[in-house]
Amino acid sequence: MIARSQKHWTADVAELLRVGPGFRLAEVDPRATPGYDKDKVQAAEDLAAGAVQLDEYQERLFARSRVESTDASVLLVLQAMDSAGKGGIIRHVVGSVDPQGIALTAFKKPTPEELGHDFLWRVERRLPAPGYIGVFDRSHYEDVLIGRVRQLAPADEIERRYGAINDFEKRVADAGTRIVKVMLHISPQEQKERLLERLERPDKHWKYNPGDVDERQRWPQYMAAYQTVFERTSTDHAPWFVVPADRKWYARLAVQHLLLEALEDIDPQWPAATFDVEAEKKRLAAS
Numbered sequence: 120m121i122a123r124s125q126k127h128w129t130a131d132v133a134e135l136l137r138v139g140p141g142f143r144l145a146e147v148d149p150r151a152t153p154g155y156d157k158d159k160v161q162a163a164e165d166l167a168a169g170a171v172q173l174d175e176y177q178e179r180l181f182a183r184s185r186v187e188s189t190d191a192s193v194l195l196v197l198q199a200m201d202s203a204g205k206g207g208i209i210r211h212v213v214g215s216v217d218p219q220g221i222a223l224t225a226f227k228k229p230t231p232e233e234l235g236h237d238f239l240w241r242v243e244r245r246l247p248a249p250g251y252i253g254v255f256d257r258s259h260y261e262d263v264l265i266g267r268v269r270q271l272a273p274a275d276e277i278e279r280r281y282g283a284i285n286d287f288e289k290r291v292a293d294a295g296t297r298i299v300k301v302m303l304h305i306s307p308q309e310q311k312e313r314l315l316e317r318l319e320r321p322d323k324h325w326k327y328n329p330g331d332v333d334e335r336q337r338w339p340q341y342m343a344a345y346q347t348v349f350e351r352t353s354t355d356h357a358p359w360f361v362v363p364a365d366r367k368w369y370a371r372l373a374v375q376h377l378l379l380e381a382l383e384d385i386d387p388q389w390p391a392a393t394f395d396v397e398a399e400k401k402r403l404a405a406s
Contacts, residue, residue, distance in 0.1 A: 170215035184250025190295025
């Protein structure tokens with residue numbers, strides 16, 4: 120399905136980007152633009168058009184939850200290597216809608232309280248309420264990515280977590296939340312250029328983390344960890360989508376498309392008035 124407000128896709132981008140049987144991350148070109156053969160200029164126009172539709176869908180979803188009983192919500196999970204563009208997705212895609220209907224969580228290093236619970240405890244507490252679009256800037260997948268690469272947990276515990284994640288996401292999806300899991304796939308060369316830009320621009324020094332250079336040394340291990348994540352946790356109820364991210368404009372357009380598809384599938388309608396509209400018009404005119 121192609122979102123109605125996005126006219127220039129040549130194929131169903133969700134199908135092109137979805138992780139299915141036999142998927143190999145190593146075969147994905149981070150500079151590719153699957154399903155889109157236009158340029159950056161046209162992409163900006165399409166992103167703007169999609170933003171109008173995304174904003175309306177979000178408002179319908181939120182309004183419906185305020186008036187009617189509904190369980191519908193959307194959860195966007197963003198995972199990536201550093202500098203892959205998660206912040207840009209949040210600003211330019213999610214940021215195009217009314218913030219009152221957005222629930223954003225940027226998961227950091229677990230606190231002592233969080234470490235006293237199972238790894239999914241803090242995640243469940245941040246799930247979007249009905250009517251909201253939830254966004255996880257990093258997520259429970261850190262516990263099987265960094266956890267595996269840095270050996271922060273025993274191998275048998277990492278293994279347990281894959282099954283726990285699948286069970287958790289199935290329960291969340293069954294409760295009415297559409298889960299959209301996105302890995303922004305950046306090349307090490309592009310990441311190097313973006314990190315260098317942060318060093319060369321004083322206005323971006325605050326975004327630079329010296330630890331990112333250390334993590335670059337573990338690139339093969341992280342790619343292997345992601346491959347295992349995709350093989351173990353891309354399910355019918357919560358599929359993974361791998362979005363080439365060397366071209367920021369493409370990544371933003373693709374993620375917007377995935378959100379539009381999720382909302383079009385929900386198809387939220389404006390709630391009907393709970394009062395007599397004509398009578399209220401007369402009362403207002405007479406007031």
